[in-house]
Amino acid sequence: MATVELRDIRKTYSDEEIIKGVSLTIHDREFVVFVGPSGCGKSTLLRMIAGLEEITAGELLIDGVRANEKGPAERGLAMVFQSYALYPHMNVYRNMEFSLRLAGMPEAERRQRIADVARILQLEPYLDHKPGQLSGGQRQRVAIGRAIVRNPKVFLFDEPLSNLDAALRGQMRVELATLHRRLGATTIYVTHDQVEAMTMADRIVVLRRGVVEQIGTPLDLYHRPRNLFVAQFMGSxxxxxxxxxxxxxxxxxxxxxxxxxxxxxxxxxxxxxxxxxxxxxxxxxxxxxxxxxxxxxxxxxxxxxxxxxxxxxxxxxxxxxxxxxxxxxxxxxxxxxxxxxxxxxxxxxxxxxxxxxxxxxxxxxxxx
Ligand SMILES: Nc1ncnc2c1ncn2[C@@H]1O[C@H](COP(=O)(O)OP(=O)(O)OP(=O)(O)O)[C@@H](O)[C@H]1O
Ligand SMILES: [Mg+2]
CATH class of the missing domain: 2.40.50.100 (RNA polymerase II/Efflux pump adaptor protein, barrel-sandwich hybrid domain)
Structure with missing residues (x-):
């Protein structure tokens, strides 16, 4: 079970309100995509859920429990960023192992988890490679692997595919969707690419200037946009x-x-x-x-x-x-x-x- 509930969440930076009251419930195993133009507040909202950014007002509940004051590590979430932020001097195995070591997990269990995840992500041949010896898609898989090994309740992704070329993005879209079906983990995924939103989401949240314009399934938004902004933003x-x-x-x-x-x-x-x-x-x-x-x-x-x-x-x-x-x-x-x-x-x-x-x-x- 992993639900995430946002109740009138707000964020203010030096008097300017960036997130203007967002309320929504993300259900267990759901894949929810936040989409919207650059600067609309997608990353800010995700970082507040992750615990990397303080919530100015409103309430965040994870599995029904208030999480506003909890630190990132206590929330049971794992985040994958646009810049993969892999440790360049560590090989793939060590990169995936790092947070498990920090958490004090015994070595045998670490080895088992990494072996499982490497198999799922087809990274087995690269466990000895350093990030510099990998392609963009492989690096992205390592970044995802590093999140999966922690067995989080919720995955948070911030534009994880935007550094990849078009063909690889298409391929990774399918891989991520497959992975989600397999792991069934609640996922919140941020992108400004409406094609990614349409193809991967169970539900899409369209944001503009810190406000939710519409929430719905991809085809709800496509067939029944509530306003001109959503109508023009969705569909290609x-x-x-x-x-x-x-x-x-x-x-x-x-x-x-x-x-x-x-x-x-x-x-x-x-x-x-x-x-x-x-x-x-x-x-x-x-x-x-x-x-x-x-x-x-x-x-x-x-x-x-x-x-x-x-x-x-x-x-x-x-x-x-x-x-x-x-x-x-x-x-x-x-x-x-x-x-x-x-x-x-x-x-x-x-x-x-x-x-x-x-x-x-x-x-x-x-x-x-
Ligand atoms: N630390 C900060 N201090 C002040 N303003 C900030 C800070 N971080 C973000 N902002 C502002 O908040 C707004 C939302 O930023 P955010 O990064 O959440 O947008 P985004 O939707 O993720 O955009 P992009 O698609 O470009 O990544 C922007 O106007 C940005 O300038
Ligand atoms: Mg962003």
């Missing part, structure tokens, strides 16, 4: 957002226009009346191409990714949108196209950027 390529205004409303729909496009979106318009300014959001993968109807824009650039093609289309009002089509799409630059957003996957945001209540079935709710 990013959601298209277009200034629009309401033409008409019913009790179950709002019809909006933006440039050459008119869409009837299944939302509660609330108090919004025809004429009200809104923002229409639609992801590139939720826009179709209509080659038969009247053209609404010109293809400016087509990015061929192989499995998909991203068409950057300049609409007749001058705004640009990105449309994701099949990898074999052959629309050349300057070809005229019609675009058809899928209304069920369109989002409307009011003047404050808050999403209007959506009425289309969440794809995950279908059949459930």
């Amino acid at each position: 390529p990013a959601m298209n957002v277009l200034p629009a205004h309401i033409v008409s409303v019913t009790d179950r729909t709002a019809t909006v226009t933006t440039g050459p496009l008119t869409v009837t979106v299944p939302v509660h318009a609330g108090s919004l009346q025809p004429g009200a300014a809104v923002t229409l959001g639609v992801r590139p993968e939720h826009i179709g191409l209509d080659m038969a109807g009247a053209p609404q824009g010109l293809v400016e650039i087509s990015e061929r990714l192989g499995a998909a093609t991203l068409l950057h289309v300049r609409l007749s009002d001058g705004r640009q949108i990105v449309v994701q089509t099949g990898g074999d799409n052959m629309n050349a630059p300057d070809s005229a196209v019609g675009v058809t957003p899928d209304p069920a996957h369109c989002h409307l945001f009011d003047a404050d950027g808050v999403a209007l209540d959506h009425l289309a079935a969440h794809p995950l709710q279908v059949g459930s």
Whole structure:
């Protein structure tokens, strides 16, 4: 059992509040990712959980027990940093052994634990190597191994993959997810990379300027972003957002226009009346191409990714949108196209950027 509960946690540095009241419960065995732009307070929050940073106000509970005053070593957590901070003069075995020695663990037990972890992380061939003789991915595995040998209740990761190249990051993502399934340890993982967040998390916590913008499963956030910030932060390529205004409303729909496009979106318009300014959001993968109807824009650039093609289309009002089509799409630059957003996957945001209540079935709710 390992739960972590944050109750209105705050952090102030010289009069400036950096973390402005964060409350959430991380369940036993859950993999929770904190994501958000640089400077939003992810590391500060994680360091407060780890005990490396004092909590200005609020309460931290680990397994239901207040931990604010406990030192890092008493909390039963292990943290893996972006800079692996391995001891350069010690080999892999000694690096992993160090904290166990400090804790006074008998040698036979140390050897057994390190052997187990080296096997899980496929580090057995490198136990005699110094960090300088390892690749970035291997070093990262040693840093993770050093955390695992301590058998912590909770793992804390702060951007552990950001020093690696793209291919290795992809590989390590899968390794970490596999490891989590195997160990089943409660994990809090910080990243500014929304792809890492989407692919690894059970739940994602989106932070901005020290405030939680939304908490949910990856697909909750993807399909039902609560506001424009979350809508644009999650998903790659990013959601298209277009200034629009309401033409008409019913009790179950709002019809909006933006440039050459008119869409009837299944939302509660609330108090919004025809004429009200809104923002229409639609992801590139939720826009179709209509080659038969009247053209609404010109293809400016087509990015061929192989499995998909991203068409950057300049609409007749001058705004640009990105449309994701099949990898074999052959629309050349300057070809005229019609675009058809899928209304069920369109989002409307009011003047404050808050999403209007959506009425289309969440794809995950279908059949459930
Ligand atoms: N020791 C400190 N003293 C004063 N301000 C600090 C201190 N540590 C962090 N900050 C400020 O707190 C804010 C949040 O910093 P933090 O490192 O938590 O951001 P982050 O979300 O981890 O960003 P990044 O993605 O760049 O790592 C920043 O504005 C930073 O300047
Ligand atoms: Mg950080």
